[in-house]
Structure formats: C-alpha cells, structure tokens
Amino acid sequence: MRILVVDDDSLAGEITAAYLEALGHEPVIALDAMEAASQLDTHADIALIVSDMHMPLIDGLALLAMLREQGITLPFILLTGDAPPPGATRQPGLTACLQKDTDLDVALARAIEQAFKA
Structure with missing residues (x-):
C-alpha cells in the first residue's frame, strides 16, 4: 500500500518511511x-497519510483539517x-x-491495521 509521510525533518521522515517499508x-x-497536497495529486493510489504534528x-x-475541507477522507495518523495532547x-x-x-514501529503497524479494519 502506498502511504504518504509528511515531516519537515527529513531524517524523521526517512525513519518513518523505513518502518513502513519494513511492513x-x-x-x-x-x-x-x-x-503533501502535491503528492496526493500525483499519486492517486495513496491509501493513508502519516504526518508529523509540529511543522x-x-x-x-x-493539514488534516485542510484535507478534510477538500473532501479527502484518507486515514490520517499523526506523529x-x-x-500526544489531550483530546487529540x-x-x-x-x-x-x-x-x-522506541516503540513507534510497533504502534504504527497497529494503527495502520486499525485504520483498515471494517
């Protein structure tokens, strides 16, 4: 599955991408x-978005609010x-x-699985 990773810290983005590739x-x-908006336009098969919170x-x-206003309803995981702030x-x-x-890889795998459970 193609997943969009949004992170202003290129190293953090690459680490998240490596976790996803391992999965x-x-x-x-x-x-x-x-x-991110440009990548969504370019890759129509993106199934999920993983974004850093602080950018x-x-x-x-x-970003989540902007995408929802545009009618983009892909599952969205915030890192x-x-x-995590109360109520997030x-x-x-x-x-x-x-x-x-240190447990992000496990938590991310679980969150992705939950996102696609019917």
Whole structure:
C-alpha cells in the first residue's frame, strides 16, 4: 500500500518511511503540507497519510483539517515527539495520534491495521 509521510525533518521522515517499508508498504515523502497536497495529486493510489504534528506554517492538525475541507477522507495518523495532547485522538477524521518513541514501529503497524479494519 502506498502511504504518504509528511515531516519537515527529513531524517524523521526517512525513519518513518523505513518502518513502513519494513511492513511492506511503499512510502512517499513530503517535507510540508504543500508538498503533501502535491503528492496526493500525483499519486492517486495513496491509501493513508502519516504526518508529523509540529511543522512550520501548517502543522499536522491544520493539514488534516485542510484535507478534510477538500473532501479527502484518507486515514490520517499523526506523529508527535511530545506526549500526544489531550483530546487529540478525538479530533474528527484522525485515525491515531502516536508518540515518536522506541516503540513507534510497533504502534504504527497497529494503527495502520486499525485504520483498515471494517
């Protein structure tokens, strides 16, 4: 499955992409929200979005809101270096909010599985 990874920190984005590749997915990396929108236009087969929360200009929650306003309803997983903020998981359209820690690979695999359970 093709997954869009949005992270302004290229190293963090590459680490997330490596986790996804290890799970058998095909990551596409974007460094900001505008590039993410462009990648969504370019790759019609993107099935899920994994975004960093804290990015300059347009953060992960704002990206989620922008995509929902455009009618894009793909599953959306938010990553944060901090503890997930209270109520983040109740954000409309947000599949999961995960902390970037040593268990991220396991948590990300679980969140992706949950996103596609019927």
